[in-house]
Structure formats: structure tokens, C-alpha cells
Amino acid sequence: xxxxxxxxxxxxxxSLKEKWGNLERxxxxxxxxxxxxxxSISSGKLRELLGFSTLLEADKFLKxxxxxxxxxxxxxxxxxxxxxxxxxxxxxxxxxxxxNTINLD
Numbered sequence: 001x002x003x004x005x006x007x008x009x010x011x012x013x014x015s016l017k018e019k020w021g022n023l024e025r026x027x028x029x030x031x032x033x034x035x036x037x038x039x040s041i042s043s044g045k046l047r048e049l050l051g052f053s054t055l056l057e058a059d060k061f062l063k064x065x066x067x068x069x070x071x072x073x074x075x076x077x078x079x080x081x082x083x084x085x086x087x088x089x090x091x092x093x094x095x096x097x098x099x100n101t102i103n104l105d
Contacts, residue, residue, distance in 0.1 A: 036062070
């Protein structure tokens, strides 16, 4: 991973740390959100870089930042293929109420 050094005046660094806590994490979030917003990275990459395990977590995070999740036809097709694969592996079962459940055993 590439490291970038940022020099901040002590007063600003202290003020931001008081407000944001972990400056490295906050700066990573700012950079990743901006890269996502401009289309430089996908939602999957955003999830990976920020450590979100689900698309729902990423969507909630983005909404808090005023950014909509870009879920297009390609994402839908990929999700559909994953769904079909889980079904073939017997990990996806339909209940009586037609809701899907995932068996991770």
C-alpha cells in the first residue's frame, strides 16, 4: 500500500483529531468516497478499501456522506449470477413465504 505524508499545522491537526478521531481513517474515507463519486473505483472496491462486508453497509455509509450507491445493470447481472451459483450449491433455499435464505454451513 502506498503511503502519503501530509503536513498539517499542529493546531489544525489537533482540532481535526478532536472532531474526527482517527485522522488516517477519515482521510482514507474522504479519498475513497471521492474516487467512488467520480467513478474511479467501484462499489466493490469501496467496500474492500473501507472494510464493509455488505453492500448494505456501504450504501448506508455513502448515504451518510450524501452519495448514492451506483447500482447499474452490470451490478444486477453479477448479483443474479451469485444468486444462481448459491442456488446451485444448495446454499440458497426458498422458504414457505418465498423469502430467500442463505445457508453458509
